[in-house]
Amino acid sequence: MFLEAGRRATELALEASRRSFEAGRIPIAGAAVSLDAGGALRTVAVGVNGRVAPPGSNSPGYPTDHGETAAVRAVERFADVDWNRTVFATTLSPCIMCTRTLLYLGGLGLDKIVIAEAENYPGEKARLVAAGMTVVELRDAGTVERMRAFAREAPSVWSADIGELVPRAGGGPMGDVIRQERMLAQVAGVRGEGAFAAAVFGPDGERLAACADGRERTGGNPTAAPVIVALGEAGSAANLRECLLVVSAAEPIDVAGFGLAALGACELFRPAALLTDAPLADELEAALAPVIAQRIAHGIVRP
């Protein structure tokens, strides 16, 4: 019944990845196609890896746009998608960020996933299977070869894309307490009356991005959570492993509030430190502890 939807999603993802490759971009793409009650196919979204911007674009790149997260970010009217009747295809086995994003969609009903290849990157697809999703793996020879060629020609871009660019030793954007208080005040200003905002500061203390929570505005799109947006808007020139992630919230933050996609982005890109003015729930604290070694808290009155 969903065979045609799966075939269409796979074709769209493969075609987008081929176009990316020809344009000198990272050849990874994702696509989602729904089957409506009348049996008609509807393309929900197609997305391509955004680390390398399209030729001629002024964009600094958007490193949290992997094929899968880019497709999810491109979904229009997110709240209207019937994920239970949708097949999601990706050209490469998903990393932890994309896996967590897909698991979030799983909570909304998604359970059918196609992976074109997992040879070049094993990824975290086992977690999708463990969550009860049906995962079809194609071992598509052309996709394997394209990805292999890209990794050979641009090894540092590929390393950066999977969070493996080694950070420079020493330094760091953390600064002293006064500087940290100023950073927090800036992010709290971005938050306004909202629940939650995040920012990324570069290794020299420069602010690279700051954003409020866009999930309500987008009908609950997980890629609009402030942390994953800030890590994306920081741009591809930044090694996120050298950056400071700043989070300001009025209330304690738990995993759901932080967002599964955002948590996955932290697990993949491992910012140097997290500075926050809000308490983190134990489960979130435990999930972030192994990936962000340095955590700085200000103005938190713990009970």
Ligand SMILES: [Zn+2]
């Ligand atoms: Zn990914």
